Amino acid sequence: MALRQFGAAAAVTTALAFAASPAHAVTEIQWWHAMTGPNNDVVVKLANDFNATQSDYKIVPSYKGSYPDTLNAGIAAFRAGNAPGIMQVFEVGTATMMSAKGAIKPVSELMKDQGETFDPQSYLPAITGYYSTSKGEMLSFPFNSSSMVLWVNLDALKKADIAEPPKTWPEVFADAQKLHATSPTCGFSSSWVTWGFIEQFNAWHNQSIGTKANGLDGFDTTLDFNTPLETKLLENLVELQKDKSYDYSGRTNTGEGRFTSGECPLYMTSSAFYPNVKVNAKFTYTAVPMPYFPDVAGAPQNSIIGGASLWVMGGKSAEEYKGIARFFTFLSDTDRQVYLHEVSGYLPITKAAYEKTKESGFYDKNPILEVPLKELTNKPPTENSRGLRFGGMVQMRDVWSEEIEAALAGKKSAKDALDAAVSRGNQMLRQFERTAVK
C-alpha cells in the first residue's frame, strides 16, 4: 500500500521534474535573439531596465543561435503553435517574414491598436524604409543596423606614397595596385561580397537591383542588376584579382582579420567591424564612405542598412501585444537610443537621437562612428535605394556569391556571371512568389 503511494508520488515528482516550468502571474514575453558577446549584455540590460520600470510585463530574452538558427527556431516554433512574442531577424529575412500574413503582426498596426504614440516621421527614413511597406507603414522595428564602409590603413598608404584615402572606385583600383608593391598578397579586400558589390553598390549609385523598387512594392519583382556598370565593377575586380591587388576573402566576414593584421591595407566591410579594429589594429587607421564611380549621375546616393530588426509574431494574446508595444516605445526613447548608439555602436533609429548625439560632440571625438550615418542620410532615398526585399534572400546571396566566385576565379566572364546570377535569382523569385500568402 505504502509502496504504491510512494510509487505514485515518485511518478508524479518525476513527471513534474520533466514538465515545463509553471506560468507566471506577470505576462511573460519571449524575445528570441541572436546577439552574442557584449551585444548580448546590451539585450539583457534593455530587458532588465524595461522590466524594472513596470510590473505587468516581463521581457525574457533568449539566445537562439546565429541569425539563421534563430529564424529557423522561430519558424519551427510558429509551426508548432508556440512562437515567441518578439523575434530578431536579419535584414535578408525580411521578405520571408512579411510575406507570411498572419505569421507576423506589423509594428505600425500593433502600435496603432495599442494606442501608443508612434510617429513614423521621427525615425530615420534610410533605416526604417528597409523594414516598411511602400506606403511607409513600419513592419518591423529596426534594432541593430550598420552600413558598409571602407577601412583604411593610413600607415600603409603613407608607405606606398598615397596622399589620402581613395574616394572613387578608379582611385581604389589605382591605390590597390600601388599598395600591391608593399602588400603583395593583398592590396584591397572585402567581406560580405554580395552586400558590398551588388546591394550597396547599386543603391550607392542610384541604380536598381530589381524592378518594383527592388521588390519593396511587390513580389512580382525581377532582378535587373546585370548592367554595364555592374559589369565594369566586376571586370575591374577580376583583373585585380589576378595579381592579388584585390584578393577575395570569402563570402562572409571570416577574413576581416587580414585588415587588422596589416595584410590588407584597404578593406571594405561593415561599420560594425569597429570594436574589433579599435582593439586589434596596431596602426593608424580610419574609415571612409564607400567608393563610387564619379561618372555616374547621382552617385553617391545613400547606402542600405545591414543588421537586424525585431518582428512581432502573430497569434499572441492581447496582453502580450500591449507589453510589446510598451517595450517598443521604451526602445524609441531618445536618451535610450543615444545610450545604445554610443555604447554598442548600433546606429540610432530616430532623428532626435542622431541630432542629440551630434550636438553632444560625440562624433568629434569618434568621427568613425558617424561615417555610416552620413552614408545613410546622404540623400533622401529613391526607389532604388530605400532597401531591397527579395524572397529566399539567404539562398539568393549564395547563388550570387557562387557566380561572382566563378568570375573571380576566371571560370566565367564577368558579364556571363552576372547574367547567370540574375537568371538563377529570377527563378527563385518566381518560386517564392507562388508561396507568398496573398
Added chain:
Amino acid sequence: MENRAIFSGKLLALILVLPQLAVSLIFFYWPAAQALWQSFLVQDAFGLSTEFVWFENYVALFQTPEYYHSIGVTFVFSILVVAFSLAIGLLLAVMANRNIKGVQIYRTFLIIPYAVAPAVASVLFIFMFQPGLGMIARALQRAGIDWNPVLNGNHAMMLVVIAAVWNQISYNFLFFLAGLQAIPKSVIEAAAIDGARPWRRFWTIVFPLLSPTTFFLIVVNITYAFFNTLGIIDTATEGGPNAATQTLVYKVFQDGKAGADLGSSAAQSVILMIIVILLTAVQFRYVEKKVHY
C-alpha cells in the same frame, strides 16, 4: 546469418525491440513522413500557404545542372573521406594495439580529438587554413604554393576532406582498436608458432577476424560522409567556391535554410535517403558475404 543459435521467445523478442521501435517511430518516422509529404508541396516558410504539386519538386531537381554537379561532388568527397579515414584509423589502431611503453597515452591523445565540439573544431581549422590568417596557409604561401580555398575549388575540396577525415579518424581508431583487442591472443600465438610473419599474420588472420568491425565502420563512415559532414562544410566553405564543395546534403540544408524552399529541400533529402539506402543494401548483400563471423 545461419550459424548462431536461436531462442524461441517471440514475446520476449517483441519486448526487447519495442523501446527502440517506439522511439524510432515517434521521433523519426512520423517526422520523416511529414518531411516526405512536404516534398509534394510548395509552401511558404511558416506553413500558411500550401499548394500540392505532385512530383514537380522532383522533376525540377533533375532539370537543374547544379543538382548533377552536387551528385558528382558528393561521390568524390565521400570516396576520399571514407578511404582515408578508414585507412589511417586502421593503421593507428594496429600500431596502438601493442604493449609498447606509453601506449595508454597514445590512445588517449588519439581519441580526444573526437571530443572537440564541432563548432570549435571548425574555428580551429579556420585558424589553420584561412588564406592570409591561418598558420598552415601562410606556411604554404612561403613554400610557394598559392593556397586559396576561397577561390580555388580543388583547394576547398581538399580542405573539407581533411577536416572530415580528421574528425572521423578518432572514431575509426577507437572501434578498430576495440575489434583488435577482442581477437584472442591465443589465435595469433598459434599462427606465430606456425611460422607466419607479422605482415602475413595480419592479412590472413587478423584482418578477416576484424571484418565484422570493418563492415560496421564502412557502413557508418559512408553514412557519416553523406550526412554528418554538414557542419564542417558549412563553416569551412559554405559549399563554395562556386559550389565546388556543395554535396547533396549541403544542398538540402542550403535550400531549406530559413524555410525558403522546403519542398525542394524535402525532395532532395528523399532522393538522398534512397541513394544511401541502396548503397547500404548493396553492402549488406555483397560485401557482407566476405565478412567472417
Added chain:
Amino acid sequence: MVEHRRFGNLLPHLVLLIGVAIVAFPVYLAVIGSTHDDVIISNGQMPLYPGSHGLETYWKTIISGTGKTTREPVGSMLISSLIMAVGIAVGKIAISIISAYAVVFFSFPFRMTTFWIIFVTLMLPVEVRIFPTYKIASDLHLLDSYSGLILPLIASATATLLFRQFFMTIPKELVEASKIDGAGPIRFFFDTLLPLSVTNIAALFVILFIYGWNQYLWPLLITTRDDMQTIVIGIKKIIDVKDALTEWSVAMATAVLAMLPPVAVVVLMQRLFVKGLIETEK
C-alpha cells in the same frame, strides 16, 4: 606483439607519434589559444608555443568572463551538458543492445524488417526533419526539459549495428552450453553476453557520451530557459560574435574546459578496455 624485437618497437612509436601530432594538433592549438592575447589571435599571429595570458584567461572564464556574456555560469552549463550526455549514452546503449540481442538471437516474424526499420533512421539527417520533430516534442510537452533533450536523440542505429556485428561473432557453442546449463535467454544475456560485450560497450559509451555532449542544434531549438543551456551553446555564443569584439582566448579556454569531462570519460574507459581484453582470453 608476439616476437620480441628490439628495434621493432621503433615503427609503432614513430607512426603513433606522427599520428598524435596530426590528430591532436587542433586540440593543441585550442590550448595554446587560451594562453594568448585576443589581438594576436584575431590577427592570425598566434605562435605555436604557449603565451603568458593563460592564468588570467582561465580566471576570467571560470570566475567572471563567460558568466557575463552568456549569463549562465560555466558550472551550470557543464551540469546540463553532463545530464544530457550521460542520459543519451546510457539510453542509446540500453535500447540498442536489447534490440540487437533480439534481432540476432531470436526468431520472430519481420525480424529483418525490424532491423531495417531501426537502421534506416540513420538516413535522414535531423536538419531535414527539424520542424516536424520539434512540433512533436512540443505537442508532447517536452520543451525545456531533459526528456526533450534526451529522448528524441536516443534511437541509435549505429549502436544497434555495432552490437549486431559483435553478437554475430558469438560462437553457437556458447549459447548451446548455456542452454544445457538450463539458462534461459535472460540469464544468457546477463551472465554470458553482457560480460563479453564490455569492450564494445566501453567504446560506445565514449562515442555516445561525446555525441551527446557536443549536441548543438537540437538543444538550441528545444530549450529556452537559460539554465538548460549546454556548454556547447555557451561556446558558440562566445565565438559567434557579430558587430563586436570576439574574445578568442576566452572562447578557447571555455572549449578546453568543455573537453575535460569527455577526456575524463576516455581515460576511465581505457581501464575497461584492458579488463575486457583479459576476459575474452579463453
